[in-house]
Amino acid sequence: MRAVVVEEFGTPEALRVRELPPPAPAAGEVVVDVQAAGVNFPDLLVVDGSYQILPERPFSPGKEIAGVVDSVGSGVTDFVAGQRVMAQIEHGGYRERVAAPAAQLVPLPDDMSYVDAAAFGMGYLTAYFALRRRARLAAGETVLVTGAGGCVGSASVQLAKALGATVIAVARDERRGELARAQGADHVLPAEPGLLRDRVRECTSGRGADVVVELVGGTTFAEALRATAWEGRLVVIGFAGGEIPVIKAGHLLVKNIAVLGLQASDYRDREPATMRAALGELLELYTAGKLRVPIAGTFPLERAAEALEAVRNGGLSGNVVLTCP
Numbered sequence: 310m311r312a313v314v315v316e317e318f319g320t321p322e323a324l325r326v327r328e329l330p331p332p333a334p335a336a337g338e339v340v341v342d343v344q345a346a347g348v349n350f351p352d353l354l355v356v357d358g359s360y361q362i363l364p365e366r367p368f369s370p371g372k373e374i375a376g377v378v379d380s381v382g383s384g385v386t387d388f389v390a391g392q393r394v395m396a397q398i399e400h401g402g403y404r405e406r407v408a409a410p411a412a413q414l415v416p417l418p419d420d421m422s423y424v425d426a427a428a429f430g431m432g433y434l435t436a437y438f439a440l441r442r443r444a445r446l447a448a449g450e451t452v453l454v455t456g457a458g459g460c461v462g463s464a465s466v467q468l469a470k471a472l473g474a475t476v477i478a479v480a481r482d483e484r485r486g487e488l489a490r491a492q493g494a495d496h497v498l499p500a501e502p503g504l505l506r507d508r509v510r511e512c513t514s515g516r517g518a519d520v521v522v523e524l525v526g527g528t529t530f531a532e533a534l535r536a537t538a539w540e541g542r543l544v545v546i547g548f549a550g551g552e553i554p555v556i557k558a559g560h561l562l563v564k565n566i567a568v569l570g571l572q573a574s575d576y577r578d579r580e581p582a583t584m585r586a587a588l589g590e591l592l593e594l595y596t597a598g599k600l601r602v603p604i605a606g607t608f609p610l611e612r613a614a615e616a617l618e619a620v621r622n623g624g625l626s627g628n629v630v631l632t633c634p
Contacts, residue, residue, distance in 0.1 A: 311633070313403035313613040316367045318358030321614035321621070327367075332408035334382035339411050341394060345427035346402040347373040348608075348616045348629040349460060350549065355400060356617065361572075364400050370613075371402020371631075372574070374409075375417065375426035385411045393417040395426040397434070397577050397584065403613050405633050412581040415588045418596050425595075425602045428628035432464035433591045433600065434584065435546060435573040436522070440469055441587075442576075443569045444520040444542040448473030451513050455533055456524035456549050457494065458485025458626045463603055465522045466492045468591075471599040474520070477512050479505065479529075485626045488603060502528060509536035517541060527552035540565045546573075603627035 310331045313324050334340045352370045354360035375395040378388050388394065388411060395417055396409045417426050440446040452469040456462040457478035469476045470493035478489035481500040489497050496512045498505065509518055517538035523530055526548030534556070537543050545568060548554075556568060576584045594600045605627030608616040616629050 310405040311610060312369050312405070313371075313610060314367045314369055315356055318356065318366070321353070321356055321617040324356065324614045324617075326611050329404070331406045334380050334385075334408055336383045337385060337411055338382040338408045339385060339388050339394070339414055340379045340381075340406060340408045341374060341376040341396060341414075342379045343374045343402070343405055343407055343633055344376040344423035345374070345607075346371045346610075346631040346633070347427045347431060348613070348620055348631055349373070349431050350547070350620055353617055353621055362399060369401045369403045371398070371400060371404070373397055373427055373430040374402045374407055375423040379406065381411070387411060388414060388416075393423075395430055397430045397574070399574065399578075403610065403631060405610070410581075412585070413577060415585055415592070418592055420596065421592070424604055424607060424630050424632065427630050428460070428602050428604060429591070429595070430588065431573075432460040432628065433468065434576075434587060435461045435571070436464040436468045437587045437591060438573045438576060439465065439522050439544040439546060439571050440472060440520065443544050443571050446472055446474060446520050450519035451475045451477065451516070451538070453477045453479070453509060453518035453521045453533060453536060454494075454524075455479045455500075455522070455529050457489045457497075458482075459524065459549065460628050461546060462522070462524055463488065463492060463627070464600075466494050467600050468594070469520075469522075470494070471594050477509060477518060488626045492601070492603075500529070503532070505529070505532035506535040513538070520544070522546060525550045526554050530554040531557075534560055534566070534568070537564065537566050542567045542569060544569045544571050546571050605629055607632050609633070
């Protein structure tokens with residue numbers, strides 16, 4: 310089978326396509342013939358060696374796949390050969406065939422394509438755990454989403470709207486702003502330094518945002534914190550802008566604000582049943598037409614480096630997927 314392999318940490322150009330023996334399922338595992346694999350920003354961090362969880366080299370990147378069950382190991386009763394599935398994994402998705410724990414798989418709805426499925430899990434699960442588990446979003450509240458044009462940002466806009474929130478999206482250009490509007494954002498704000506707090510207050514009659522999904526870091530984090538309402542909740546998901554912010558505790562004290570961290574993959578490892586239940590809810594919303602995956606581009610497996618560069622450059626508004634039919 311073909312596999313995209315990291316032999317030494319570095320830039321995507323260092324990736325190599327190798328022929329490897331296909332895996333056999335161990336007890337409790339399922340081998341999946343991969344039809345599509347999601348390409349996400351954390352994959353870049355894994356490739357260059359800066360991610361918080363790094364496998365031993367050589368390895369294949371890739372944290373989400375969709376495909377067809379090839380075979381199952383002993384003790385697996387929920388899946389059978391030929392079944393369409395999606396899986397959330399720590400790494401290894403950039404391969405034609407992947408062995409994964411059965412607990413990390415869910416069946417695909419009949420109307421969901423492999424490309425949509427491969428771009429669904431990471432973004433929408435992160436949005437789900439940010440909004441439902443960490444922030445405890447209630448219908449009628451206002452959600453501010455920074456970095457609204459990216460994978461998690463787009464998912465957060467859609468999910469917050471589906472859960473009955475008023476959504477304020479911050480987009481760095483008009484193209485991403487139009488995408489946020491199409492996904493249900495009630496207000497779209499440009500990412501202009503120094504203006505976020507006042508513009509959020511204008512959108513909320515001076516109250517601020519009840520929940521903030523913060524993806525950018527740096528000065529955007531500081532402004533989003535100031536735009537948070539009394540007893541608001543700000544969920545820290547990432548630092549796409551490259552700068553990890555320092556929190557001024559006085560802002561938390563005077564407005565009773567909670568700042569919450571989120572490492573969404575922890576639920577996959579610590580609470581797999583919770584992850585599968587969350588995916589079940591999300592797939593129901595997808596089938597109902599309330600969630601739609603924005604696909605910005607697809608690349609064949611051997612062009613994985615090019616796909617990762619597209620994610621790094623940020624020129625695409627939507628998700629990037631590798632295909633290996």
